[in-house]
Amino acid sequence: xxxxxxxxxxxxxxxxxxxxxxxxxxxxxxxxxxxxxxxxxxxxxxxxxxxxxxxxxxxxxxxxxxxxxxxxxxxxxxxxxxxxxxxxxxxxxxxxxxx
Amino acid sequence: xxxxxxxxxxxxxxxxxxxxxxxxxxxxxxxxxxxxxxxxxxxxxxxxxxxxxxxxxxxxxxxxxxxxxxxxxxxxxxxxxxxxxxxxxxxxxxxxxxxxxxxxxxxxxxxxxxxxxxxxxxxxxxxxxxxxxxxxxxxxxxxxxxxxxxxxxxxxxxxxxxxxxxxxxxxxxxx
Numbered sequence: 019x020x021x022x023x024x025x026x027x028x029x030x031x032x033x034x035x036x037x038x039x040x041x042x043x044x045x046x047x048x049x050x051x052x053x054x055x056x057x058x059x060x061x062x063x064x065x066x067x068x069x070x071x072x073x074x075x076x077x078x079x080x081x082x083x084x085x086x087x088x089x090x091x092x093x094x095x096x097x098x099x100x101x102x103x104x105x106x107x108x109x110x111x112x113x114x115x116x117x
Numbered sequence: 118x119x120x121x122x123x124x125x126x127x128x129x130x131x132x133x134x135x136x137x138x139x140x141x142x143x144x145x146x147x148x149x150x151x152x153x154x155x156x157x158x159x160x161x162x163x164x165x166x167x168x169x170x171x172x173x174x175x176x177x178x179x180x181x182x183x184x185x186x187x188x189x190x191x192x193x194x195x196x197x198x199x200x201x202x203x204x205x206x207x208x209x210x211x212x213x214x215x216x217x218x219x220x221x222x223x224x225x226x227x228x229x230x231x232x233x234x235x236x237x238x239x240x241x242x243x244x245x246x247x248x249x250x251x252x253x254x255x256x257x258x259x260x261x262x263x264x265x266x267x268x269x270x271x272x273x274x275x276x277x278x279x280x281x282x283x284x285x286x287x288x289x290x291x292x
Contacts, residue, residue, distance in 0.1 A: 040219035088281035
């Protein structure tokens with residue numbers, strides 16, 4: 019297998035995630051797109067790991083999975099809090115900090 | 118000299134099927150008109166990623182991916198969809214007006230990334246993971262790495278998880 023087939027797949031998923039983060043208005047959808055980005059990074063790490071033959075990339079991938087789980091927990095708690103205070107989770111309406 | 122065993126037809130066919138599935142489901146995540154459909158498409162992407170990890174002989178990470186992502190994170194997402202009552206059903210208010218800017222940005226980013234990758238790693242190969250000379254990723258090796266050279270990051274990560282759990286409880290609590 020070529021290394022590049024995994025790297026290009028990762029790049030494609032990354033760009034889909036970037037598009038999703040930029041276009042979605044619903045906060046839960048933005049978090050879903052961020053998960054897409056994190057998964058593409060994991061594919062890249064494991065592809066390089068398989069090419070180099072040591073297991074460091076596996077450890078990094080496991081760390082990323084743990085950090086992503088923490089991020090989703092805090093992110094969804096924040097979304098829940100925003101929903102409780104404003105009755106919707108549209109990110110375009112959160113503009114109080116705009117100068 | 119290219120040996121027949123270097124081409125790995127079975128792995129490449131498997132990769133093509135998995136990659137096609139992941140791309141279609143990825144488009145589903147960013148184009149779905151329904152939050153629940155997007156979340157279920159993300160399950161397919163994550164399962165495809167786990168299958169790719171198996172192809173890359175990283176079985177432990179694949180199992181962790183299935184347990185943590187498909188098991189825990191997706192349940193959390195579906196709870197989030199449910200609790201925010203995020204319009205289960207059709208929803209025209211899902212996207213903002215940024216698509217005109219975001220599509221060129223994403224396409225340009227992909228173009229640059231693909232160009233650099235093709236130029237930099239033109240025909241680097243991943244070593245055969247089956248047959249002679251196979252070197253499966255031993256889970257014991259991973260645990261030795263985590264608990265010897267990466268022990269300090271592992272501790273730090275434990276504190277991050279603890280802080281995230283406490284923070285999530287504090288944020289979401291009704292008082």
